[in-house]
Amino acid sequence: MTFTLRWGIIATGGISTKFAEDLFIDPATRESDVAHKIAAVGSRSVASAQKFIDRLQSNPSPNQWGEVGWNAWGLEHGVLDGAKAYGSYDEVFADANVDAVYIGTPHTFHHANAKAALLAGKHVLCEKPFTFDLEELDELIKIAKEKNLFLMEAVWTRFHPIAYALQDLLKSGRLGKIKRMSADFSMNFEPDTRPDSNRMVDPEQGGGSLLDQGPYPSVWAMLALHQHPDNTDSDPRVVASYQKVYERSGVDAASTWVVSWKDFADATLVTDMTASGFNDACAVITCEEADVALAYPPWRPERFTIVPHASFEPGSIKERETNEFPATKAGGGMHYEADEVARCIRDGKTESERMPLAESRITQRWLDDVRKAGGTVLKDRKSTVGQ
Template sequence: MTFTLRWGIIATGGISTKFAEDLLVDPSTRGSDVAHKIAAVGSRSVASAQKFIDRLRSDPSPNQWGEDGWNAWGLGNGVLDGAKAYGSYDEVFADPNVDAVYIGTPHTFHHANAKAALLAGKNVLCEKPFTFDLEELDELIAIAKEKKLFLMEAVWTRFHPIAYALQDLLKSGRLGKIKRMSADFSMNYQPDTRPDSNRMIDPEQGGGSLLDQGPYPSVWAMLALHQLPSNTDTDPRVVASYQRIYERSGVDAASTWVVSWKGLAEATLVTDMTASGYDDACVVITCEDADVAIAYPPWRPERLTIVPHSKYEPGNIREREVKEYPTAKAGAGMHYEADEVARCIRDGKTQSERMPLAESRITQRWLDDVRKAGGTVLKTA
C-alpha cells in the first residue's frame, strides 16, 4: 500500500506555489513509491489561502512551466480533497490532519516558523537557507531531536537525477583524483531597477546575493567533495572570502569564498546578483584526467559534460562526452525532495541521509563566516 504524506503549506508565494504544484504530479512519472496530499494551507488571511487552493484546483491549463494538465492526476486522486484554508500559520500547525509542514516563507522567518511547527509536534521541511545563522539552526535541531521529529532543509537539487549521476561519475575513479572545483550562481537581477522593499535589496529581509543564492554553489561543493568517499574532513571551513557591497542598502551584490577540505581539494564558490551566469558551465570540477562541467542553471541543471584537458596537458580522456539527465516528465522537480521526506517519515527517520542536518550546519556556517567577514548590513529586526 502506498504511503501518503499529508502536508501543511506555509505561505502562498512563488516557491510555495511550485512546491504545491509538484505535489499534484503523478508519482509514477518519477518512479516514486510514495504519494502526497495537501491537507492545509496557511496564509495571512483565509481568503489568500483559499485563493491558493482554488488556483491549484483550476482547470488544467498550462502551469508556469508550460505544461498542460499538470494538476489532472492530483485532482483525480484526491490530493486536494478536504484541503483547509487558514488565516494563520498556527492553525496549520494545530491541524491534526497535517503530518509535515513545508516552510516557504522569506528566509528571515524560517527560524520562527519552523520552531513553531516543531513545538506543535509537526515534521518540517524548511526552505533554504535553513535559518539566518547557525545559532538559530542549532535551536531547531535541538527541538527536533527532543521531540523526535523529522527536520530537513529543502535543498531540492540534491535529489535530482544529475546530482546522483555526478556523484557516481566522481566515485567511479574514471576521471582520476579531484584537484579543485568552482561553482557559480550569478544572475543579472538588475538590482538598480528594484525598490528598496525588494527582498534582494532590503537587509531586513536578509537581502543580498549570499543568503538567497549561496545554497546552490554550496550544494555542488557538498555533493562533489564533502560526500566523496575519500573525504576525511568532516568540518571544512572558509579559508578566504570577499564581498562586493551594494552601496544603496549595504547588502552584498556579490560574494566569493574558498572552502578547503584538508587532504582533498578546495572549492571556489560565487554568488552575484548583478551579472549573468555562464550558460555552459556553472560548475566546473577539475580532475586528473578530465574536467566536468555542469550547465546553467545551478538549481536545476540537466546537462553534464566531460571535457578533455588541453592537448598540452596530461589526461587519459580525449573525447568530449555530453550527458543529459532530465528531471521527471512533469513538474518543476520539487517533488523529489517531497518524496524523500515522505519516505523518511514512513520509515521512522528523523533526518535524511541524503540531506543530513550535519551538512546543513556546515553550509550555514560558511554563510555566517562570509557575511560577518564581508561587512554587509545584517538584519536588525
C-alpha cells in the same frame, strides 16, 4: 498500501507555489512509492490562502514550469480534497490533519516558523537557507531531536537524477583524483528595477546574493567534494571571502568564498545578483584525467560534459562527452525532495541520509563566516534564538 503524507504549506509566494504544483504530479513519472496530499495552506489572510488553493484546483494555465494540465492527476486522486485555508500559520500547525509543514517564507522568518511548527509537533521541511545563522539552526535541531520529529533543509537539487549521476562519475575513478572545483550562481535580478520591499533587496528578508543564492554553489561542493570517498575532512572551513555591497540597501550584490577540505581539494564558490550566469558551466570540477562542466542553472541542471584537458596537458580522456539527465518527466523536480520527506517519515526517521542535518550545519556556517567577514548591513544581525 502507498503511504500518503499530508502537507501543511505556509506562505503562498512563488516557491510555495512551485512546491505545491509538484505535489500534483503522478508519482509514476518518477517511480515513487509514496504520495502526497495538501491538507492545509496558511497565509496572512484566509482570502490569500483560499486564492492559492483555488488556483491549484482550477487554473487551466501552465504551471510554473510551463506545463499545461499539470494538476489533472492530482485532482483526480484527491491531492487537494478537503484542503483548508487559514489566515495564520499557527492554525496550520494546530491542524490535526497535517503531518508535515513546508516552510516557504523569507529567510529571516525560517527559524521562527520552523520552531513554531516543531513545538506544535509537526515534521518540517524548510526552504534554504535553513536559517539566518547557525545558532538558529542548532536550536531547531535540538527541538526536533527532543520531540523525535523529522527536520530537513529543502535542497531539492540533491535529489535530482543528475546529482546522483555526477557523484557516480566522480567516485568511479574514471577521471582520477579531484584537484579543485568552482561553482557559481550568478543571475541578473536587475535589483535597481525592484522595489525596496523585494526579497533580493530588503535586508529584513535576508536580501542579497549570499543567503538567497549561496545554497546552490554550496550543494555542488558538498556533493562533489564533501561526500567523495577520498575526503576525510568532516569540517571544511571558509579560508577566504569577499562581499561586494549593494549600496542602495546595504546587502551583498555578490559574494565569493573559498572552502578547503584538508588534504583533499578546495572549492571557489560565487554568488552574484547583478550578472548573468555562464550558460555552459555553473560548476567545473577539475580532475586528473579531464574536467567536468555542469550546465547552468545550478538549481536544476540537466546536463554535464566531460571536457578533455588541453592537448599539451596530461590526461587520458581525449574525447568530449555530454551526458543528459532530465530533472523529471513532468513538473519541476521539487517532488523528489517531497518524496524523500515522505519516505523518511514513513520509516520513522528524523533526518535524511541524503540531506543530513550535519551537512546543513556545515553550509550554514559557511554563510555565517562570509556574512560576518563582509561589510553588509547583515554582518552583525542578531539571531532570533530564544524568541
